Amino acid sequence: MTQLRPDMFDEAAVHLDGVSLRYDSTEEILSGIDLVLKPASFSFLTGASGAGKSSLLKLLYLAQPPSRGEVSLFGRPTGRLSRDELSAMRRRVGVVFQEFRLLNHLTAYENVALPLRVMGRKESQYRRDVEELLRWVGLGERLHKRPETLSGGEQQRVAIARAVVTQPNLLIADEPTGNVDPDMAARLMRLFYELNKRLGTTVVIATHDLGLIRQIDAPVYRLADGMLVQENGEGAPTARRRTDPLRAMR
Amino acid sequence: MKPRENSLLPLEDAREAALFFVVGALCFLAALAALSAKSTYGAARAWTAQVEGEYTVSLSGADATAADEAARLLSGLDGVITARAFSDAEINALLEPNFGKSGLPADLPVPRLIAVTGAADAEGLGARISTALHDAGHTGAVDAHAEWAGDVRRMLSISRIAALSIVALLSATAIAVIAFATHAALLARRDIVDVLHVAGAKDRFIAGLFERRFWLLGLRAGTVGALLALASVAILITLGRSGAERSGLLPQLSLDFPDLAVLVVTPVIAGLAARLAAGITVMRSLRSVM
Numbered sequence: 001m002t003q004l005r006p007d008m009f010d011e012a013a014v015h016l017d018g019v020s021l022r023y024d025s026t027e028e029i030l031s032g033i034d035l036v037l038k039p040a041s042f043s044f045l046t047g048a049s050g051a052g053k054s055s056l057l058k059l060l061y062l063a064q065p066p067s068r069g070e071v072s073l074f075g076r077p078t079g080r081l082s083r084d085e086l087s088a089m090r091r092r093v094g095v096v097f098q099e100f101r102l103l104n105h106l107t108a109y110e111n112v113a114l115p116l117r118v119m120g121r122k123e124s125q126y127r128r129d130v131e132e133l134l135r136w137v138g139l140g141e142r143l144h145k146r147p148e149t150l151s152g153g154e155q156q157r158v159a160i161a162r163a164v165v166t167q168p169n170l171l172i173a174d175e176p177t178g179n180v181d182p183d184m185a186a187r188l189m190r191l192f193y194e195l196n197k198r199l200g201t202t203v204v205i206a207t208h209d210l211g212l213i214r215q216i217d218a219p220v221y222r223l224a225d226g227m228l229v230q231e232n233g234e235g236a237p238t239a240r241r242r243t244d245p246l247r248a249m250r
Numbered sequence: 251m252k253p254r255e256n257s258l259l260p261l262e263d264a265r266e267a268a269l270f271f272v273v274g275a276l277c278f279l280a281a282l283a284a285l286s287a288k289s290t291y292g293a294a295r296a297w298t299a300q301v302e303g304e305y306t307v308s309l310s311g312a313d314a315t316a317a318d319e320a321a322r323l324l325s326g327l328d329g330v331i332t333a334r335a336f337s338d339a340e341i342n343a344l345l346e347p348n349f350g351k352s353g354l355p356a357d358l359p360v361p362r363l364i365a366v367t368g369a370a371d372a373e374g375l376g377a378r379i380s381t382a383l384h385d386a387g388h389t390g391a392v393d394a395h396a397e398w399a400g401d402v403r404r405m406l407s408i409s410r411i412a413a414l415s416i417v418a419l420l421s422a423t424a425i426a427v428i429a430f431a432t433h434a435a436l437l438a439r440r441d442i443v444d445v446l447h448v449a450g451a452k453d454r455f456i457a458g459l460f461e462r463r464f465w466l467l468g469l470r471a472g473t474v475g476a477l478l479a480l481a482s483v484a485i486l487i488t489l490g491r492s493g494a495e496r497s498g499l500l501p502q503l504s505l506d507f508p509d510l511a512v513l514v515v516t517p518v519i520a521g522l523a524a525r526l527a528a529g530i531t532v533m534r535s536l537r538s539v540m
Contacts, residue, residue, distance in 0.1 A: 061448055062448075062540060063444075063447070063448060063539075063540060064540060065540050083452070083453055083537075084452055086540065087450050087451065087452045087453075088450065089450075090447070090448060090449065090450035091449070091450030092450075093448075093450075095448055101441065101444070101445050103258075103260075103441075103442055103445060104260075105256060105259075105260035105261070106256055106258075107256070110256055114258070114445070114446075114449055115449040115450065117258065118446060118449045118450055118451040118455065119450070
């Protein structure tokens with residue numbers, strides 16, 4: 001288990017303190033989880049299907065309060081935040097859902113621009129950035145197509161573009177490379193890496209892709225039986241790791 | 251050319267078309283009930299104002315000359331504005347429904363009638379008319395219209411309250427239907443709400459999307475309902491005018507400024523009610539999630 005020091009908490013991007021989760025009267029899905037992720041860290045989350053990865057991610061992107069314990073993001077305990085403060089906190093978190101969750105009545109461009117519209121930005125302020133981002137993920141010719149006309153891989157890239165368009169402080173991605181070819185997977189990982197390195201975005205990627213995990217030098221957390229254990233490294237996920245996580249992919 | 255940016259909520263679906271119909275129908279009925287209430291109120295006022303101070307004197311065993319004499323006598327009473335004896339032709343016209351066009355049998359003792367109009371503030375005028383006639387040697391009865399006008403007034407008041415109750419009931423039903431429909435729409439679009447929620451949209455922002463949608467729906471459905479009510483009233487007025495001689499005491503529908511104001515306000519109220527119901531429903535629903 002991670003050795004926690006009091007000074008870690010204030011500066012942590014993510015701090016789970018004895019967090020447990022159960023839905024209604026069912027058994028606990030997550031039990032007493034402690035986790036500290038430093039700002040600008042890059043981590044993997046893995047585990048068997050049904051191990052609770054999605055539930056843990058829900059806690060991180062503030063879609064679900066814990067049954068016990070406390071979730072703090074960017075040094076602020078979220079349990080004490082007002083609803084408006086929670087909304088403001090969510091704007092600092094980008095999420096790539098496994099099932100994409102694109103809005104079918106909006107075009108690819110509009111889906112990517114959605115978080116910016118939510119933030120109250122004018123289209124004239126973001127149009128170029130959104131178009132550029134979509135071109136960067138290879139969808140420059142598909143800007144005004146609706147998700148149902150896009151392939152699974154294209155939808156996934158739209159979902160990723162939507163998650164990163166606001167340059168979030170924390171990026172949570174659930175199987176982000178599951179539907180793309182190896183070249184595109186490498187390209188998307190490069191995007192995550194650029195965000196992590198250049199903007200200091202804390203990145204958490206949940207994946208089954210052991211090949212991907214093996215290639216990148218980053219802490220791996222495994223969920224099993226509701227418990228979280230660190231699989232690799234020195235058992236110190238909060239240690240300053242400034243190595244290039246993508247070095248193995250080059 | 252770049253396509254126009256879409257609303258964050260999808261376009262209307264079949265559920266909203268059904269809701270449009272229901273809200274439109276409720277607005278039609280509510281507008282019609284409001285117009286009926288207003289007409290009933292207007293009719294009651296006009297009718298009671300008309301009969302206030304009206305008296306009918308019936309003289310037994312008197313001929314036309316005696317009736318004219320009595321009318322002249324009553325004209326001189328304090329508080330009497332006019333007193334006029336009915337002519338034979340007028341009496342025959344009144345009795346025509348019972349005796350036909352051939353007129354009255356010559357040997358039938360028919361009382362002579364005098365129509366008296368008194369000042370509205372003349373106190374005890376009925377009693378003074380009776381006394382004056384008695385003192386002059388006439389035998390007859392005085393019928394003050396205001397005495398039985400009270401019954402009609404009460405009946406019209408009850409009708410008005412009933413119409414207003416119907417307006418209130420229909421409005422409450424419309425709000426409840428909209429609240430139910432909003433909740434259903436919210437459940438059907440849970441995916442959109444979730445995405446907006448995770449993207450950091452405030453509750454007010456999400457509620458605002460639904461409020462705008464349902465405000466427009468209420469406004470449009472209310473406009474259709476009000477226009478249908480306008481058309482119905484216009485038809486009823488036309489039909490009423492064609493049978494005016496039979497309309498009697500029934501309240502007359504009209505289309506004056508207050509009526510048109512009712513029709514203009516109906517869609518606005520429907521829109522506001524829809525917006526309010528949608529806002530409250532969405533805010534309540536969002537509070538159940540983190």
